Amino acid sequence: MNLRNPMIAIAALAVVAAPAAYAHRAWLLPSSTIVSGTDNYVTVDAAASNEVFFFDHRPLVQIPTVFQPDGTEGKIENHAVGKFRATFDLHLTQQGTYRLSILNEGVVGSYKLNGETKQLPRGTTAATLAAAIPAGATDVTTSESIGRNETFITQGAPTNTVFKTSGRGIELVPVTHPNDLIVGEPATFQFMTDGKPGANLKVTAIQGGIRYRDALNPIDLKTDAQGKVVINWPGPGMYWLNVTPEGAPAAPGQPQRRLAYITTLEVLAP
């Protein structure tokens, strides 16, 4: 990546930080979401593409955080980045639900100092923003993004320890457990924005296998006042779920904030 041109650098960072805002859909695809036994591996593909779950564009290179049923953080194994996809393995040794989560966060922006426009350094986050803007800077513009890309895997019976929210960005709180989805049973999820019920969020579910049908058939929904949404699955399969805030961005000159949440869900036949 050529970072000499600051505008290119910013554009590139923005793509990494907020994939949902762009045409390509980022996704994690586990080999299994429901697992029996006590000692198993699942392998996961991670990529961004137009046709969800077909890797034909870019790998997702970030290494996800593993939230384990017992509350500790786990590790992925065998991470490898290919031309079109990254892959990694997850060793399941505990009973219950695991959460794999890629968190992309950052702040891009610029300010004027002594008549010269400067870009915020790469890697600036909300936490380091204050230190990144020197005293005397004017015309500060910032755009913060927090994007999550997650999937869930359960060995044995589903558990809920991994759904503890951090209070930042959009997060999923199950009403229906994401590893207990069946055609014919409406699933309810609650989404939190910065730890509070995320009302009026746009929720889009797209079933995999786009290549083999003519219409995208997205399921477009909106969260209610409690941040809840009910999804009726049209058929079994893997689904890509994208959640973004509704509405126009902040006025020019005001700090911008872009939030996104993505998850891959498996729905079984009854």
Added chain:
Amino acid sequence: MQFRITGLTAAALGGAAFTPAANAQTLDLSVAIPKLTVAEYHRPYVAIWLEKEGVTPRTIAVWYDFDLKGSEGEGTKWLRDVRQWWRASGRSIAFPADGITGATRAPGTHKLNFTGGRGSMPNLTPGAYRLIVEAAREAGGREAVTLSFNWDGKTAVSASGKGAHELGAVSMTLKR
């Protein structure tokens, strides 16, 4: 064979755990596994369980490769493919589960007898039940046959059903 309670108690589905033998409930079950002419045949994993509205489903038998060793997770790895059972009951059982576990069975008609309050079979309180037999075959299909019956506690009741591809005739008689 030892019987180990695996998170479900006898009271989950039935009433008192102990009934005098002379007056015991007996469940006679017949399960046919069809002979299939396929290039790669493996005996199916089969789960048999009881459901009643409002109570925890109760597995009374599961046939799988429990003595398989190695990379396949000692046979438990594919239990989730018996997917309706796995969700209803299997996933809350610790394996190996004594009292319900059996080896996979060859094609043919298998006669099973259960006595209420013994082993995996609870004493059934009166009510509407479903007995479900589900089979899933490696490199093959999956099918469940549901037998619905009402048990008044004393009158013998029979039910039967038939699978289309992974199971043949399934029938049961419950009496005391």
